[in-house]
Amino acid sequence: MRLLPEIDLANIAALPREHRQPALRAFKAGTPRFSYRLVRQAAPDIFNAQSELLGTIPPTDFEQIRRRMQASGGSIQEIKANLEVAESLHAYTTCNTVSAKRYYISPFQLSGAVGIELCYWLPLVLVQSGLPIQLVQAAQPPREVAGHGWRRRAGCRS
Secondary structure (H helix, E strand, O other), rough: OOOOOOHHHHHHHHHHHHHHHHHHHHHHHOOOOOOOOOHHHHHHHHOOOEEOOEEEOOOOOHHHHHHHHOOOOOHHHHHHHHHHHHHHHHHHHHOEEEEEEOOOOOOOOOOOOOOOOOOOOEEEEEEEEEEEEEEEEEEOOOHHHHHHHOOHHHOOOO
């Protein structure tokens, strides 16, 4: 039996009871075209994650992130969608002087399911002006959006 990805499981669980079974059947019928695995892997660089041991680290240039994502393989469609989301998030963090602090979040253990752990958050907390502003949710927007709506919302503040 193939396990559902954590984000899809959360999205289906949030649906009204009568919509869950059709959503599960639809998910079982097909597989996602791509994932946002590359964005999740690059999150510490995108959000300029700071280390307690090394002091302040300058932000990673987006071209380095782009080269790493393109070198990691995957379909052109997957790389393009991941780059679009990563560029938008990187621009937001750069324009708003946001950084991240590493913070371990233990995975949720399902009772009665041996060895199944769910984790909906990356081990990062965003920080702006020295204050935490939010936990970083694992990037996996609905497949229909494919990252296109994120660019408009991630603009710089005046």
